[in-house]
Amino acid sequence: xxxxxxxxxxxxxxxxxxxxxxxxxxxxxxxxxxxxxxxxxxxxxxxxxxxxxxxxxxxxxxxxxxxxxxxxxxxxxxxxxxxxxxxxxxxxxxxxxxxxxxxxxxxxxxxxxxxxxxxxxxxxxxxxxxxxxxxxxxxxxxxxxxxxxxxxxxxxxxxxxxxxxxxxxxxxxxxxxxxxxxxxxxxxxxxxxxxxxxxxxxxxxxxxxxxxxxxxxxxxxxxxxxxxxxxxxxxxxxxxxxxxxxxxxxxxxxxxxxxxxxxxxxxxxxxxxxxxxxxxxxxxxxxxxxxxxxxxxxxxxxxxxxxxxxxxxxxxxxxxxxxxxxxxxxxxxxxxxxxxxxxxxxxxxxxxxxxxxxxxxxxxxxxxxxxxxxxxxxxxxxxxxxxxxxxxxxxxxxxxxxxxxxxxxxxxxxxxxxxxxxxxx
Amino acid sequence: xxxxxxxxxxxxxxxxxxxxxxxxxxxxxxxxxxxxxxxxxxxxxxxxxxxxxxxxxxxxxxxxxxxxxxxxxxxxxxxxxxxxxxxxxxxxxxxxxxxxxxxxxxxxxxxxxxxxxxxxxxxxxxxxxxxxxxxxxxxxxxxxxxxxxxxxxxxxxxxxxxxxxxxxxxxxxxxxxxxxxxxxxxxxxxxxxxxxxxxxxxxxxxxxxxxxxxxxxxxxxxxxxxxxxxxxxxxxxxxxxxxxxxxxxxxxx
Numbered sequence: 001x002x003x004x005x006x007x008x009x010x011x012x013x014x015x016x017x018x019x020x021x022x023x024x025x026x027x028x029x030x031x032x033x034x035x036x037x038x039x040x041x042x043x044x045x046x047x048x049x050x051x052x053x054x055x056x057x058x059x060x061x062x063x064x065x066x067x068x069x070x071x072x073x074x075x076x077x078x079x080x081x082x083x084x085x086x087x088x089x090x091x092x093x094x095x096x097x098x099x100x101x102x103x104x105x106x107x108x109x110x111x112x113x114x115x116x117x118x119x120x121x122x123x124x125x126x127x128x129x130x131x132x133x134x135x136x137x138x139x140x141x142x143x144x145x146x147x148x149x150x151x152x153x154x155x156x157x158x159x160x161x162x163x164x165x166x167x168x169x170x171x172x173x174x175x176x177x178x179x180x181x182x183x184x185x186x187x188x189x190x191x192x193x194x195x196x197x198x199x200x201x202x203x204x205x206x207x208x209x210x211x212x213x214x215x216x217x218x219x220x221x222x223x224x225x226x227x228x229x230x231x232x233x234x235x236x237x238x239x240x241x242x243x244x245x246x247x248x249x250x251x252x253x254x255x256x257x258x259x260x261x262x263x264x265x266x267x268x269x270x271x272x273x274x275x276x277x278x279x280x281x282x283x284x285x286x287x288x289x290x291x292x293x294x295x296x297x298x299x300x301x302x303x304x305x306x307x308x309x310x311x312x313x314x315x316x317x318x319x320x321x322x323x324x325x326x327x328x329x330x331x332x333x334x335x336x337x338x339x340x341x342x343x344x345x346x347x348x349x350x351x352x353x354x355x356x357x358x359x360x361x362x363x364x365x366x367x368x369x370x371x372x373x374x375x376x377x378x379x380x381x382x383x384x385x386x387x388x389x390x391x392x393x394x395x396x397x398x399x400x401x402x403x404x405x406x407x408x409x410x411x412x413x414x415x416x417x418x419x420x421x422x423x424x425x
Numbered sequence: 426x427x428x429x430x431x432x433x434x435x436x437x438x439x440x441x442x443x444x445x446x447x448x449x450x451x452x453x454x455x456x457x458x459x460x461x462x463x464x465x466x467x468x469x470x471x472x473x474x475x476x477x478x479x480x481x482x483x484x485x486x487x488x489x490x491x492x493x494x495x496x497x498x499x500x501x502x503x504x505x506x507x508x509x510x511x512x513x514x515x516x517x518x519x520x521x522x523x524x525x526x527x528x529x530x531x532x533x534x535x536x537x538x539x540x541x542x543x544x545x546x547x548x549x550x551x552x553x554x555x556x557x558x559x560x561x562x563x564x565x566x567x568x569x570x571x572x573x574x575x576x577x578x579x580x581x582x583x584x585x586x587x588x589x590x591x592x593x594x595x596x597x598x599x600x601x602x603x604x605x606x607x608x609x610x611x612x613x614x615x616x617x618x619x620x621x622x623x624x625x626x627x628x629x630x631x632x633x634x635x636x637x638x639x640x641x642x643x644x645x646x647x648x649x650x651x652x653x654x655x656x657x658x659x660x661x662x663x664x665x666x667x668x669x670x671x672x673x674x675x676x677x678x
Contacts, residue, residue: 004434011438018445022452040467044474051478052572055500056584065580096541101584104536104543105572 046402049106053404053421056101063089068098069408072389072419076117077412078240079385085239095391102392112392112422120413122383123241126163127233127290129198129224131249131297132181134313135337137174139248139297142367144178144186150374151193161378162192164233169199170218175312175328194234198224201231209280222253222277222351225292226284240412242381243290244357246374250297250333252347253277256340262321264340268347278347282354291357293377294348295370298362299337308338392422399424465593469527473569473591476522476529481573481587485521486510489576501574501582507533507549514551517648525601527593528553528647535575535585546583555645557594559625566592595624596639600647603637606668607651607675617669624664629657651675 057069064085066074071094075081081094102111128147130140147163154161171181178186187195198215205227206214215224225247237243252274258265265271285292301309315322315329322331345361352359358380360373395401406419480486480502487502487510510519518529530552537546559565570588577583599622609615626641630653636646637653651670655677658664667678 008434008438011434011442015441015445018442018449022449025452025456041470044470047474047478048569048571051481051500055481055572055574058498058501058574058582059584060580060582062581067582100538100541100543101536104584105586 042400042402049402049421049423050404052105053406053423056105057406057419059101061092061097064092068101069406070411071097072115072408073410074239074412075389076115076408076410076417077120078122079117079120079383080240081386081389083239094389098391106423109393110424112395113389113419114422115389115408115419116417117386117388118410118413118415118417119385120410120415121158121160123238124159124161124378124381125233125235125237125241125243126161126246126378127225127228127244128163128165128246128248129221129228130165130167130180130247131219131221131251132168132170132172133218133251133255134172134174134180134331135250135299135311135333136180136248136297137172137176137178137311137313138299138309138365139250139362139370140180141174141176141178141186142365142370143248146367146371147374148188148190148193150371150378154375154378155192159378162233162235163194164228164235165195166198166201166224166228167195168215168218168221168224169197172218173314175314175330196234198227201227205230210283216277217254219249219251219255220253220277221247221249222274222281225351226277226280229281229284229288229290237288242383243288244293244377244381245285245290246293246295246377247281247348247351248295248297249348250299250337250344251340252344253281256336256344258336262335264336264343266343268343268350271343271347274347278351281351285355285357290355292351292355293357294352294359295373296341296344296348296359296361298365299333299341303363306338308332308334389419395422396424469567469591469593470569472524472527473529473567473589474571476524476527476591477531477569477571477587477589479522480531481571483521486519498576500571501576502533502585502587504575504577507575510551511549516554518552523604525605526598527591528556528597528600529589529591530554531587531589533573533575533585533587535583537583552590553592553597553647555596555647556590556592557596557639557645558641558643559594565594566590595622595626596637596645596647598622599624599628600637600649602666603653603668603675603677604650607649610651610670610675611673615670617667620666620668622664622666623662624658625661627657627659627661630655649675653677 058067060067061071071083071092074083075094083092083094085092098113130136130143151161151163165187167182171179173179182195182197202214206212208230209226214227225245229245252271254273254277256264258270268275281292299308301307310330310332312328312330314327315324316326318324319329319331322329349359358377362373363369402423404421406421408417408419410417481500482488482497484490484497487506488497489501489503490497530550533549535546535548537544557565568588568590570586573585573587575583575585602620602622606615606618624639626639629638629640631638631646634646634648635652636648638644638646651673653675654671669676
């Protein structure tokens with residue numbers, strides 16, 4: 001009986017061993033081979049996806065001729081997925097461009113792109129228009145003295161500020177030795193600081209302005225602002241920069257004289273030419289997305305005591321209401337300058353508030369006031385940057401995801417970011 | 426009683442052991458055949474990817490090469506080369522990506538955007554037009570795609586999809602052997618050879634079209650590289666081909 005039991009057991013053990021071998025073969029050998037096969041097949045699919053992503057990013061947007069990789073780089077630089085390529089091309093939507101291409105190649109809801117956008121300090125480009133009439137003999141010399149210092153200081157603090165001053169026509173010679181015109185001695189020329197007579201751009205901007213008119217007088221600063229915005233700063237408007245326009249005058253655009261006389265009208269509606277000029281500035285500002293900032297220049301010798309000042313400039317002819325000696329004239333700033341202060345404030349506030357800017361009134365001639373005002377304007381500029389480009393369907397959980405990393409050059413900043421593209425079947 | 430039990434259990438155990446050994450054998454052989462099928466599938470997938478990458482990245486094939494820098498760009502194909510290939514390789518594979526184990530045809534489709542929707546633009550096609558059928562007259566082969574970019578100019582590069590239909594059948598293999606021999610002969614490296622082939626359908630050579638054809642319900646023909654002196658095989662079977670050359674004519678006996 002014992003022998004039979006052992007005999008039976010030995011057969012059982014043999015049978016179990018064979019069954020065990022079969023099971024092990026199925027689990028390990030076949031399973032292992034299948035895994036190897038799948039890995040190799042997956043590598044080929046990976047290669048296809050990588051090649052496809054490279055090819056897609058090399059395709060061009062048809063209006064600009066720029067590749068998708070270049071568009072992502074520009075988008076990373078400006079921190080926005082809508083890129084403006086000027087009036088001829090218009091806006092390009094990077095998300096839309098990438099979406100239809102990836103949908104066509106990989107299918108809808110089968111891909112996702114993530115590109116972190118590094119923080120890039122934006123350029124701050126300023127165009128400034130200065131009234132050059134004799135009443136500005138108070139304020140322009142202070143601007144000339146302080147503005148280059150402010151820009152230098154801001155640049156030392158990491159702000160990439162550049163400024164182009166457009167001086168309205170006139171070239172009045174003030175008794176304090178300052179001439180209301182651009183000259184290297186008064187406005188030092190630097191790569192980021194320029195002063196130009198507005199005549200240099202008048203023909204160009206006249207063709208761009210809907211009114212077809214350019215600057216008319218030494219006090220037509222609203223048309224001057226429209227012109228400066230349309231023509232841009234000396235280096236041209238840059239893609240992705242913060243752009244703003246600053247105007248400074250003590251009068252209404254085209255002058256505060258009412259009905260041709262040295263009196264002041266009680267309301268703005270009595271100045272149709274100023275209103276038209278202001279509308280030109282507002283239209284140019286809104287069209288080009290360049291807000292207007294106004295600095296109302298000083299006419300008062302003592303604003304708190306409402307004591308109007310006098311202005312002295314070189315003039316051989318006699319001026320009405322002025323004390324002229326054949327060489328210089330000294331004129332009181334009572335009419336229309338000081339008396340029109342409220343109307344001017346209203347006009348300049350309207351320009352600023354209609355365009356997202358701000359109006360400021362200079363309180364004194366100390367110089368610190370204008371420093372504070374301009375620093376406030378520049379420091380208030382913030383760029384709304386998106387932190388990353390994140391488009392396509394959400395990456396699913398539990399699926400076989402293929403990921404490709406592509407370096408994206410941000411050539412405008414001389415740096416790189418990294419695009420990660422996910423694809424799944 | 427003890428002896429009787431032994432007589433029953435021993436043969437039973439023997440039968441069980443034999444059954445199990447048969448199972449083991451079956452398992453080993455099925456593993457082998459599965460491995461073979463998987464290997465073939467992997468080879469075909471790998472070859473299809475390789476042919477597509479070769480087409481898209483070789484300057485001898487479709488790759489765009491900058492005239493100024495002589496630089497090549499990954500998977501950017503030149504529209505002029507595409508036009509040339511579509512015109513000159515309507516029925517045969519271009520030499521730059523010829524594979525003697527397979528027959529293939531490539532189709533390239535361009536994508537454009539119109540009013541927010543993706544639409545098809547131009548399309549190109551080249552390569553073999555006829556392929557082998559299996560013994561049940563079913564189509565063979567696999568289709569594999571690769572996204573590419575189509576270069577018109579430096580400022581106009583459009584997205585596209587290159588799809589290959591790749592077939593590894595009897596006609597492709599026989600034709601591949603003959604073409605490979607022809608190529609070696611052209612290079613002065615082969616005078617004669619002997620190869621064994623198998624064909625499921627009768628095989629003829631059409632001298633007018635320089636085509637080797639398998640005759641079935643649907644005839645399949647492939648243009649051969651060399652002109653053949655071949656009387657054909659009227660019945661299916663395994664044959665020994667003796668290949669020699671008379672000038673540039675490939676003689677098959």
